[in-house]
Amino acid sequence: MLKKFLKLLLLFVVVLIIIVLVQTWRFTAPLKQTKSVAIPSLPDSAIQHLSAAIQIPTISVSDTLPADSVALRQFRAFIEKTYPLVHQKLQRIIIDSFSYIYYWPGKNTSLQPNVLMAHQDVVPVETATEKEWKAPPFSGQITDSAIWGRGAIDDKGNLISICEAAEKLLKQGYQPQRSFYLCFGHDEELGGSMGAAKIVVWMQHHNIHPALVCDEGGFITKENFKELGRPIALLGVAEKGYASFELTVDAEGGHSSMPAKETAIDILSKALVNIRSSQMPARFTEPTNEMLQKIGPAMPFVTRMALANRWLFNPMLISKFESSNGTNATIHSTIVPTIINAGMKDNVIPSHAEAVVNSRILPGETSSDVLDFLKKTINDDRVKIKNYGGVFEPGKSAAASSDGYKKVDSLTYTLMDNLVPVPFLMIGATDSRYFRNIADVVIDFTPMLDPKGFHGIDERMSISDYQRLVYYYEKMLQQ
Ligand SMILES: [Zn+2]
Numbered sequence: 001m002l003k004k005f006l007k008l009l010l011l012f013v014v015v016l017i018i019i020v021l022v023q024t025w026r027f028t029a030p031l032k033q034t035k036s037v038a039i040p041s042l043p044d045s046a047i048q049h050l051s052a053a054i055q056i057p058t059i060s061v062s063d064t065l066p067a068d069s070v071a072l073r074q075f076r077a078f079i080e081k082t083y084p085l086v087h088q089k090l091q092r093i094i095i096d097s098f099s100y101i102y103y104w105p106g107k108n109t110s111l112q113p114n115v116l117m118a119h120q121d122v123v124p125v126e127t128a129t130e131k132e133w134k135a136p137p138f139s140g141q142i143t144d145s146a147i148w149g150r151g152a153i154d155d156k157g158n159l160i161s162i163c164e165a166a167e168k169l170l171k172q173g174y175q176p177q178r179s180f181y182l183c184f185g186h187d188e189e190l191g192g193s194m195g196a197a198k199i200v201v202w203m204q205h206h207n208i209h210p211a212l213v214c215d216e217g218g219f220i221t222k223e224n225f226k227e228l229g230r231p232i233a234l235l236g237v238a239e240k241g242y243a244s245f246e247l248t249v250d251a252e253g254g255h256s257s258m259p260a261k262e263t264a265i266d267i268l269s270k271a272l273v274n275i276r277s278s279q280m281p282a283r284f285t286e287p288t289n290e291m292l293q294k295i296g297p298a299m300p301f302v303t304r305m306a307l308a309n310r311w312l313f314n315p316m317l318i319s320k321f322e323s324s325n326g327t328n329a330t331i332h333s334t335i336v337p338t339i340i341n342a343g344m345k346d347n348v349i350p351s352h353a354e355a356v357v358n359s360r361i362l363p364g365e366t367s368s369d370v371l372d373f374l375k376k377t378i379n380d381d382r383v384k385i386k387n388y389g390g391v392f393e394p395g396k397s398a399a400a401s402s403d404g405y406k407k408v409d410s411l412t413y414t415l416m417d418n419l420v421p422v423p424f425l426m427i428g429a430t431d432s433r434y435f436r437n438i439a440d441v442v443i444d445f446t447p448m449l450d451p452k453g454f455h456g457i458d459e460r461m462s463i464s465d466y467q468r469l470v471y472y473y474e475k476m477l478q479q
Contacts, residue, residue: 195431367387
């Protein structure tokens, strides 16, 4: 009996191995070898322009403070002076004092227009880190290889590249086939509610439905997929949603010399520990599946085997994704405490404790799923939960089969030898999320190679990336 059982087991294992190997063998499709074009170098003036743009400190400090009108006014004057043809030939619409739409009518206005967007504002520089910068953060210092400073890659590099490309084409007397809207918000780093959100309201009011919207987001990376041995262009086709929740606990306070068994702080702490010690369920969304499907066949054997046999290796794949914060965030709706408040004196037990948790929601889930998860995980009625600030449900994602996606996809091949464009789920939020409801396709992608200093120290734009950016936008306008 036992012998028979062992024989059957052996047979089962052999069949399983054969299936796995056949599936792996069938999942082999070499990525095509591609050759880029020679990206033209930039005139000195373009380098100077980005440097000058960085020197204007258009800092978004806090959504409770008014916008820095001095810096934003200065930036507007700078654009008017530096890009005279953009200023004269395109129609400028001013939104909420400091955000702009530049309308460039195409030859065929019956075609749906496209949108190129970038934001003017930058995040502040932490005072404590200022000394660590190789060049002062608002110096716009130019070296042989890069232009340095806050905003170089996020997002003045894009904004200036769009202007450089448009100005150059206008100088040549060029007019695009379809109309373009160049949209420059001024409060992306605060959530874009004054700029991008109102730009979209204006477009809705004027019945404008863009075919394609291009914004910052994904980039080119060699560092993140080393085992592939090829540069990958991450074309952001979907964004996670955003919601925050306030947790409050009220319990008896009093003198700290005779504490109760459980205080408001204890109850809140337990709730936070519970939230952090579990995660919402793991799920591969469409963009991530498409990405794995595309690069999987070119991966080394073991990874390829796992990807070709998801029915068997999915748990392994999930734990691989969960091992890094970045990839973990692509398969989970995440929840993390960001604000905590309680107590004011060392010998008084506070009767009130509160915290805010921030959630980034996977496409396919909603803020009410997050709320349900919070209630279930905290499992304590003494913790009151309510919404905190605005909610942004995950928007629709751009299909890899759509025209807009194909347009960007085909353009990327010209940017770098053997570049592999893949759909990508954006884990952060950008201004473009407001456009997902009115546009056919939104792609978040900037052809910078492993950009450095994003929201941190030593932010800089390499000259080669800058060249590629201007070229990219020129071609976008010419499509
Ligand atoms: Zn940005």
